[in-house]
Amino acid sequence: MSTAAPRATGQDHLWSVDEHLEDILTTVRPLEPIELNLLDAQGCVLVDDITVPVSLPPFDNSSMDGYAVRVADVAGASEEFPAVLDVIGDVAAGQAGLLQVGPGQAARIMTGAPLPPGAEAVVPVEWTDGGLGEGPVAAMRARSLAPEAAGGQVRVHRPAEARAHVRAKGSDVQAGDRALDAGTILGPPQIALLAAIGRGTVRVRPRPRVVVMSTGSELVQPDEELAAGQIYDSNSFALTAAARDAGAIAYRVGAVADDAETLRTAIEDQLVRADLMVTTGGVSVGAYDVVKEALAHVADEDEPGSGVEFRRLAMQPGKPQGFGSIGPDHTPLLALPGNPVSSYVSFELFVRPAIRTLMGLTDVHRPTTRATLSADRPLTSPKGRRQFLRGRYADGAVTPVGGAGSHLVAALARADALIVVPEDVESVAPGADVEVVLLG
Amino acid sequence: MSTAAPRATGQDHLWSVDEHLEDILTTVRPLEPIELNLLDAQGCVLVDDITVPVSLPPFDNSSMDGYAVRVADVAGASEEFPAVLDVIGDVAAGQAGLLQVGPGQAARIMTGAPLPPGAEAVVPVEWTDGGLGEGPVAAMRARSLAPEAAGGQVRVHRPAEARAHVRAKGSDVQAGDRALDAGTILGPPQIALLAAIGRGTVRVRPRPRVVVMSTGSELVQPDEELAAGQIYDSNSFALTAAARDAGAIAYRVGAVADDAETLRTAIEDQLVRADLMVTTGGVSVGAYDVVKEALAHVADEDEPGSGVEFRRLAMQPGKPQGFGSIGPDHTPLLALPGNPVSSYVSFELFVRPAIRTLMGLTDVHRPTTRATLSADRPLTSPKGRRQFLRGRYADGAVTPVGGAGSHLVAALARADALIVVPEDVESVAPGADVEVVLLG
Structure with missing residues (x-):
């Protein structure tokens, strides 16, 4: 790692959610294909068109x-x-x-x-x-x-x-027919067909290996004793689970203390098994925001555009975000904020699509829908920021759960949707039509 | 294994799909809970109510x-x-x-x-x-x-x-609050909350271990050479993948030849790692239907109701089915027919709900919906049998893919839904309203 010139975009630019997402999705590339055994390829994306080598059934x-x-x-x-x-x-x-x-x-x-x-x-x-x-x-x-x-x-x-x-011979498929198209996601029926035509292995984009690392000297491992000023690390657990849910092979690294050198070493140690690095915490404006400190000036001099850039996003929660690449293989890294709700929402919006892009999927986003706001009073939202509130969705209506506070983990655990309040809206009345991200 | 009296229901009874399913779901019990590390419990069902031991945040x-x-x-x-x-x-x-x-x-x-x-x-x-x-x-x-x-x-x-x-201390959750209810499925946000309140392990019903075994002397492993009269084994691959998709830890056993003693030994060898056994093939009326031969008279004399019963179901595909329990632990066993489409449809209808019951889930079935039949000509269906045709569903309409033949694997790989034609319906006109099982 060495120091490089800062990117063209300045520190003062307030990024929109869409700009940040576009930067991620145009930077992250699908992983190189590998040949996998059929059952190891479950959920993966086929790279080649598959032609039937022998008619099915092969005989009357x-x-x-x-x-x-x-x-x-x-x-x-x-x-x-x-x-x-x-x-x-x-x-x-x-x-x-x-x-x-x-x-x-x-x-x-x-x-x-x-x-x-x-x-x-x-x-x-x-x-x-x-x-x-x-x-x-x-x-x-x-x-x-x-x-x-x-x-x-x-x-x-x-x-x-x-x-x-x-x-009759060939009444199912004929030799030379197209069995499956490149880009097909291999579920059980597609695996059935591949086995039936004699394919024991198949070339797919592999599941990305995602390393999740939380940072913060206040973080304690669950089941240990809390001292004064300490809290339990939940982000590394939540995001490891979320990465698996998105299709990745995820490795959880325990909380790393707020020391830039320790963090740099920890990240470098993990690069060997990472197709994507995700950190939480240490990206804001404090004096101990060591992710920013450790990574803001790390880049490969020979590779313009490498390095990690820290940004302010026009969103709530999740204003501070880092994105870039590190290490000899230019491994993409997303540095998420440390508040549990901020990191979880950031994962859903930015990391999940990145993982699914690495997998070669074209449909990388959570489904969204419109819903009627079911609430006792209007939702308020800061002007100029896109707000994502936690909600429960059912039968065309969405009900907020918990408040806007980015530390409200209990409410997050009851939510199954994010209510989107656009940048130019400061108040949403009960009964209004809102956009909802379905968390599935 | 020893011989027992046959069950009360006779061989001549034609079982409805619902009767067979009810027998399975009232026989299969949720697995005993175990304590798992948080990330190993992902997707599992919580057994106990969880109370917050310490307020969050723990301090202002x-x-x-x-x-x-x-x-x-x-x-x-x-x-x-x-x-x-x-x-x-x-x-x-x-x-x-x-x-x-x-x-x-x-x-x-x-x-x-x-x-x-x-x-x-x-x-x-x-x-x-x-x-x-x-x-x-x-x-x-x-x-x-x-x-x-x-x-x-x-x-x-x-x-x-x-x-x-x-x-403020306790503004997220207060000590003594209910964090999560028994029966909650542990997704990433629930894992976040458990970690945040200091729970490193949690008591859940584990993922069931499902052993999938195909039978048939004609079956050859993919990537090997086909001799005359042979076909590739696809069922064991398809159902292993489907079992994983349903939430199980699935073990695929390669195809076993049509010899009753070989099969009995193979099944007995697998029982040690099985919470559920699934076989395909050998359950019909032929002279080499060895699953039936090997298991029809196997039961524990001391346990009334144990043993495997072979049935004719009023459905198409999937008429011949076996269900019962075997071995010292009365491990449930579903013996599915051997045609690839029959076994796959049988899995969706019977094995998947059994797996989800073992997991302690209450919502064990695939979602269903109503759709408009989009087809060139009427669908025909044999009277007195519930037919499940493969289809593609989109925007409230469903289009059949392939024919009714139970060997049509290629069509299955293009389907994402099953079209249900009830027992008392022999023809469904294009434009009619039909029930559809969404394969997700």
Whole structure:
């Protein structure tokens, strides 16, 4: 790390939420693709179009447990006048090439087993006597208990058309078809298809590794004793959980004390496992705001634009924010404010979209909706700042929970939405229509 | 495992989807709670009500970087006629008990730091000269660069009311308040609150361990060579992914051949790590349906009602189903049919709710909605069976993808919804109102 010239934008510029977000989203690039085992790629974004290498099913096969027959042999068959056929053996799933069905013959066949040569249709076992000579049966006898049922004779009670109960080769997908498009998110059904066409690995953008570090000499690990002036560290827990929720592999680093050198070392130590660094605290105007102190003048001289810039944003909570990149790999870093609600709201607005951009997703934002404000009195908001209040959303209405204070963690835990009050609005009356971010 | 009497319900009973589901949901019980580290409990259900042990914040503290002052000392202050106070030192976050603010004095104070005795309010640094004697400043100088700023004099340009910029002890939550109710699902904001009140561990119902095993001698592992009559195993991949998606810790067991003894051994080997067993294939009426063969007569004689029962369900796809419990711990087992679409739909309808019941969730089902059928021709459905067709849902309309065939994996990968055709409906016209299960 070394000192570089400050960026073009000055310290006095008050950034809008949208400007800050745009800076992040145009700077952060999707991670390089890697080849992953299918189940490790769950939730990841496919990089290449996938073409079907082999038709599905790969061969004509039976869709029922029954008998593979020639159509002419069962024409006109009924329970009163069954077609009597010689059973030449079993075709189980996974078998092939053993039997040939000739005139007057049938092969007992299982669901998914290949239609043997000579056979033209399958009659379900329920349309036969199952070889027992005593009227229709509901099921075959198990091979292991009654091996003789693979021979003898079977009475067929109904005719079958050509191809009846036969799944044609390629009826699901044909070799050469497009199975999945690049950009597809791999959920269970997409994983099913990839496995079905024989793909055991797949090239995707990996889940980003996110290191979450809280800063503050006042922070104590939960379950330890609080001394005077101390509070428990909650940000590193909350944001690690939120990063996982966003799709990342997240590593929580315990609270780091307010000392610039300690912090710099801690960050450098973590860079090796980070695709994205997130810090909380130490970004404001105080004399001990060491994140700012440690990172504001850190950049790679050879890389214009690298380094971390600290900004004032026209928003509440979350006015002070830092963003930039650090280390030899120019790892993106978001430095969030330290108040629990400020850091959580900042995560939702800025870090979550950054994580989802790293994953290669195009839909990186939380869904928003319009809702009717349900409140006893007007919401007030400072002019010129976009305010994000915590709320509960249900059935088209949103109710604020807790106040605007950025230390109100208990209210945050009851919220499932953020109520957005635009920059040019200072008061919102009950019953008004407001924008709501759904926290999902 | 030993032989037991069959259950009361006979083999001939045709079960409705609802009867089968009810049997599963009344049999499967939530897992016993365990104490987990906070971040390991993400997504889990809280077992106990959680009470706040210590008020938050635990002490009066500053909401701004600024100066802790006595109200009388700054009364009437302005930029023209500033109040000039002696700075007696810094109060950083995490410090306490070092300073006492007397008349004519101020302590430089950081956000989150405890209000020192004697002080009644905080004036933000932006309302002062920051000790520089040159008009209002935007920020404090870093302690490490300008230690002298913790002393000297500060000019305050504005008065402050009592308690201005002070967060009162207990203004977030009070000791004794209910923090979270039993039954709460622990997302990031709830984890934030638990950490903030000092809880490092929490008693929750753990994620269920689900073992997924596909059966079939025709199944080949992806990336291997297909011989004649073979297909790739996709069910074990799809359902492992789906189980993880539902909240489980899922273990995939590769395809097991159609041999009852091999299968029994494979299942017994897995029981040690299973809270729920899921198999696919081998449950129908064929001569090689070994899941049925291996499990239909397996039960603990001492436990009435244990054992696995195989049923015909009035649904399509997914007619043959097995459900029961096995092994010394009566581990629940769902035996799903082997066709990929059948097993996937069965998972959504029966296994996912079972997993979520094990987790202690009360909302165990996928959301459903009504939609307008967008199709070129009517959907047909067999009488007396509830049909689940794959579809794509958007903006109140649902469009079928692929046909009804239970082997159509490619169509499944393009679907995001199931179209439900009730038992008593045989045809649904385009434009009709249908029930839709949203696969999320």
